[in-house]
Amino acid sequence: xxxxxxxxxxRERLPEPGSRLRVGSGDDAAVTVPGAATATSVDALVExxxxxxxSSSLEQIGSKALAVALSDLAAMGAEPGEAYVVLGIxxxxxxxxCLELLGGIEKVAAETGASLAGGDLTRSPSLTLAxxxxxxxxxxxxxxxxxxxxxxxxxxxxxELGGASAGLLLLEQEAKSGAALVARQLEPRPRLQAGRSLxxxxxxxxxxxxxxxxxxxxxxxxxxGVSLQIDAAALPLATGLAEVARAxxxxxxxxxxxxxxxxxxxAAIPADKLAAATAAVVEHGGITQIGAVGAGxxxxxxxxxxxxxxxxxxxxxx
Amino acid sequence: xxxxxxxxxxRERLPEPGSRLRVGSGDDAAVTVPGAATATSVDALVExxxxxxxSSSLEQIGSKALAVALSDLAAMGAEPGEAYVVLGIxxxxxxxxCLELLGGIEKVAAETGASLAGGDLTRSPSLTLAxxxxxxxxxxxxxxxxxxxxxxxxxxxxxELGGASAGLLLLEQEAKSGAALVARQLEPRPRLQAGRSLxxxxxxxxxxxxxxxxxxxxxxxxxxGVSLQIDAAALPLATGLAEVARAxxxxxxxxxxxxxxxxxxxAAIPADKLAAATAAVVEHGGITQIGAVGAGxxxxxxxxxxxxxxxxxxxxxx
Numbered sequence: 356x357x358x359x360x361x362x363x364x365x366r367e368r369l370p371e372p373g374s375r376l377r378v379g380s381g382d383d384a385a386v387t388v389p390g391a392a393t394a395t396s397v398d399a400l401v402e403x404x405x406x407x408x409x410s411s412s413l414e415q416i417g418s419k420a421l422a423v424a425l426s427d428l429a430a431m432g433a434e435p436g437e438a439y440v441v442l443g444i445x446x447x448x449x450x451x452x453c454l455e456l457l458g459g460i461e462k463v464a465a466e467t468g469a470s471l472a473g474g475d476l477t478r479s480p481s482l483t484l485a486x487x488x489x490x491x492x493x494x495x496x497x498x499x500x501x502x503x504x505x506x507x508x509x510x511x512x513x514x515e516l517g518g519a520s521a522g523l524l525l526l527e528q529e530a531k532s533g534a535a536l537v538a539r540q541l542e543p544r545p546r547l548q549a550g551r552s553l554x555x556x557x558x559x560x561x562x563x564x565x566x567x568x569x570x571x572x573x574x575x576x577x578x579x580g581v582s583l584q585i586d587a588a589a590l591p592l593a594t595g596l597a598e599v600a601r602a603x604x605x606x607x608x609x610x611x612x613x614x615x616x617x618x619x620x621x622a623a624i625p626a627d628k629l630a631a632a633t634a635a636v637v638e639h640g641g642i643t644q645i646g647a648v649g650a651g652x653x654x655x656x657x658x659x660x661x662x663x664x665x666x667x668x669x670x671x672x673x
Numbered sequence: 674x675x676x677x678x679x680x681x682x683x684r685e686r687l688p689e690p691g692s693r694l695r696v697g698s699g700d701d702a703a704v705t706v707p708g709a710a711t712a713t714s715v716d717a718l719v720e721x722x723x724x725x726x727x728s729s730s731l732e733q734i735g736s737k738a739l740a741v742a743l744s745d746l747a748a749m750g751a752e753p754g755e756a757y758v759v760l761g762i763x764x765x766x767x768x769x770x771c772l773e774l775l776g777g778i779e780k781v782a783a784e785t786g787a788s789l790a791g792g793d794l795t796r797s798p799s800l801t802l803a804x805x806x807x808x809x810x811x812x813x814x815x816x817x818x819x820x821x822x823x824x825x826x827x828x829x830x831x832x833e834l835g836g837a838s839a840g841l842l843l844l845e846q847e848a849k850s851g852a853a854l855v856a857r858q859l860e861p862r863p864r865l866q867a868g869r870s871l872x873x874x875x876x877x878x879x880x881x882x883x884x885x886x887x888x889x890x891x892x893x894x895x896x897x898g899v900s901l902q903i904d905a906a907a908l909p910l911a912t913g914l915a916e917v918a919r920a921x922x923x924x925x926x927x928x929x930x931x932x933x934x935x936x937x938x939x940a941a942i943p944a945d946k947l948a949a950a951t952a953a954v955v956e957h958g959g960i961t962q963i964g965a966v967g968a969g970x971x972x973x974x975x976x977x978x979x980x981x982x983x984x985x986x987x988x989x990x991x
Contacts, residue, residue: 378818381896384712385714387711388710389711391707396702404796427702431704443801473715477719477722480798481799578700
């Protein structure tokens with residue numbers, strides 16, 4: 356496979372430069388006209404570490420690589436802008452396979468309004484995707500970091516939790532059912548509209564749930580210098596999670612809290628803005644209040660009886 | 674090695690956010706205040722494809738990864754801004770090794786004024802570095818693409834050619850001499866100041882020489898829709914290149930034209946601006962006129978007798 360020939364085939368399929376993108380793929384660099392502030396994030400997926408070609412199609416791998424990167428922009432409340440993709444191509448992936456991967460990336464770009472603006476191709480011992488995404492805002496302070504949560508804020512999550520973990524269990528069991536949960540694992544989608552709505556509604560801190568609620572809540576608590584009290588009974592468990600967990604002998608709360616890869620958003624919102632935020636996000640997956648921000652530090656997830664979830668013996672802060 | 678512990682050690686070493694960088698590594702995304710136009714480029718280096726740990730130190734590998742990425746910004750005439758690094762870490766690279774790699778990246782960042790603003794760490798079967806760099810300008814049209822060369826323009830290159838190829842030959846021979854040429858191969862530096870000076874002096878098209886003068890000249894010619902006539906006798910051959918080529922039974926011109934990795938700049942400049950451009954770049958490696966832009970298409974490199982270099986039998990357009 357010639358790099359230049361593949362590049363030519365890829366370029367044919369890329370969108371024409373748009374309003375922000377002035378020079379796209381094919382020059383030394385892409386030229387853009389950014390917002391007055393940009394948010395930039397990088398994510399890498401490596402075969403055998405983050406995915407297996409046995410259980411994911413190439414289109415799914417491409418779509419997940421871009422979706423996961425854009426999820427970080429969702430957590431900033433950013434307007435999605437450009438994506439740049441490094442593709443490390445192993446000897447057993449042919450040109451059509453590369454274009455199938457690209458098809459997955461294009462699919463998510465089209466869904467989200469992101470522009471694939473450039474990249475690099477290289478040979479590699481293992482299939483590797485490194486995606487850089489750039490999001491825009493009118494002012495730097497329009498972005499929501501992890502650091503602004505204040506005692507008294509409400510703590511909310513978008514959508515449902517535990518679905519990606521349940522999907523992974525189903526894949527490992529080679530189950531034929533549970534397609535929606537498997538899709539949560541293989542085809543996550545970034546909560547970009549929810550993130551922007553939460554930012555506009557006044558969210559003080561936000562993070563996307565890639566590592567799992569327990570660990571990501573701790574990142575937000577540490578960055579903000581606050582504690583988080585979470586009510587386990589309030590967690591919005593994914594539809595079907597309980598059955599999958601029970602069949603596998605696992606606790607559904609463990610999967611919802613420690614599983615990771617749900618790519619939902621965890622946000623702190625001043626209590627007096629919660630109603631407006633809830634209304635703003637209702638069409639974008641909805642939000643659920645799961646707790647509150649307090650003084651001090653640390654994350655406590657309590658069961659209905661008042662017992663700490665950590666006391667159940669699985670690591671809530673993985 | 675824990676990812677979070679290594680990240681913490683890396684963050685301790687990163688510079689504080691500066692004038693453009695408002696939020697650095699550690700949040701979901703880095704927040705910057707860009708120029709009114711940005712140029713963004715991505716480059717990947719993979720062990721066994723682009724480097725070998727046997728012949729490069731980890732610091733050299735890190736420094737080359739950032740330098741090669743910044744070379745694309747040099748070719749745009751951009752002010753270097755932020756760098757984002759994906760590090761794919763194999764099992765046999767420990768935390769100190771990762772920090773040594775980072776040291777090489779920091780070294781080039783400090784030399785060039787670029788800010789290491791974020792990145793991602795992942796396990797990987799082979800050591801992999803993917804670097805995204807963002808450069809800035811006051812207006813999109815301040816960037817110099819490959820596409821603006823016009824018939825009648827002078828064609829110039831910065832610095833010297835063939836040094837990186839000679840260095841590679843010396844490495845393959847495990848020679849003890851020729852440290853300056855070996856450094857051209859292992860520790861290239863981007864011609865950022867020359868690129869900005871050439872842009873300000875009115876360069877109409879520019880490209881960095883990563884593939885080799887022959888191939889990169891063809892890219893520029895195709896993008897601009899022009900032909901390039903190059904005088905082989907005018908090429909600024911690297912000091913020591915002739916001796917290394919002779920010892921290896923190779924033609925020095927072949928190394929200068931086909932070898933690649935010199936990371937010099939090839940630029941087209943209106944003839945009436947050549948003197949000012951030459952003066953502007955004299956302190957940044959200098960430029961040499963090597964030919965002229967014509968109508969038509971294609972690249973011709975002619976020997977003093979008028980014979981085409983291509984007739985000598987090696988591929989001038991690799």
